[in-house]
Amino acid sequence: MTIAADYVDFAVRELRGVSPTYERLALAVSRDDELLARLGELPPGKRQPNLLFGVVRLLGGPVDDPAAFRGFAVANWPAIAAEMCVRATQTNEAGRCAVLLPVLAALPQPLALLEVGASAGLCLYPDRYAYRYGDHRVGSGTPVLDCAATGLMPPTRLPRVVWRAGLDLNPLDVTDPADVAWLDALVWPEHSHRRERLRAAARIAAADPPLLVRGDLVDDLPALAARAPAGATLVVFHTSVLYQVPRARRDAFVDVVRELPGHWISNEAPEVLPYDGLPEPPSEALHNVLALDGRPLAWSRGHGQSMVWFG
Structure with missing residues (x-):
């Protein structure tokens, strides 16, 4: 192209x-x-x-x-x-947690979260945010993440997270004004709600910083995963990240993550991480495929604003 x-x-x-x-x-x-x-x-x-x-x-x-x-x-x-x-497009959209929450809440608790391509780690706090799926609300924190969900019963509880870590080639620091300025510049101009959400999520991360490790998603993932505490379900996840990774490295990453204990949640465009037998997407707009352990479950929009469950 x-x-x-x-x-x-x-x-x-x-x-x-x-x-x-x-x-x-x-x-x-x-x-x-x-x-x-x-x-x-x-x-x-x-x-x-x-x-x-x-x-x-x-x-x-x-x-x-x-x-x-x-x-x-x-x-x-x-x-x-x-x-x-x-620079890289390190959009750190906390709203994506609304798409991840139905899967995270259904896994054996407590969770040890490890995000690949974590940016500043704002998606490592799904237990600290509140969610609104139509008129169904989960949690009492801020910011409130809205998601138009079709085809699923929204979760009734938040996950219990006991460990959170991120892996990124260039992790960002929400206590550094220059890093926050870059995150702000990546928010699309009309999206004042996303800008406010970014700032609220950044305050949460700054008050309790996650473990962010500079490293490669293939070479350094196993060592970081090994640091997760015993007794917690390891969940490796990523969303809208693999399009920046060459095909051979994507394939190598999939091989590595499949060998780890715990679970793997992916949320990527279907041309980036393909699956056989997907249903038609809801519209011509770009949708990601939310998948658990390589099994596709739902179509989702890139900022977590909507999802259509088919799994």
Whole structure:
């Protein structure tokens, strides 16, 4: 797929009806030969729209108007390209916990959570948040995570977590203003509710920091998993992470995680982690597949805003 086609696909599948601002930008970039040529000079894994848009926002550039965005991008391309080469899209969306909760609550308690691609670790606190599935509420904490759930009975309890750890090539620190600024820049412009949720979740993590380890998802996962306490169910999980990992390393990761004790929860796009016999997705929008131990259970949207259970 060409860079232009990637930007059109992102606009149609992820942004339409979700972020009109970024949809306009993605379509504008897809038609801009100069910006496409400059993106083509970057490594293949550093060309994606949400990385470009996040870096421009981090650098104080405009995103509301495609012409102003283009002017800023062209004038500041060396700085933009340098940031894109050293950063990754480490969106740390606590709302994804609403998709994970039905599975986590059903596993043998207590849990030892290990997130691969943890960013700042905000998804390691599913027991500290509250949830709202339609008119069904679980928990009493903040923030409250809303999820439109179809086809399942929402959970009635929160999981009991006794250990939480994350593995990331570049873990972020919610007590570092620069790291929080990057997380903030990755939140889409219209999503003030997600920005407020990020800040509330960051306060929870800062008050009780998780164990975050800098490392590789294949080479360093077994050693970190071995640190989980005895008597707790180990749960290795990841969401919207493996698209940044080359296919051979994805396959190696799957081999490694299948050999670990406990359980494995994945929440990835079907073209990234494929399964046979999936039902049709609910719409043309991009949906992840929520799976437990390699068995697909539900379609889910990328920020945890909805899920359709079929497992």
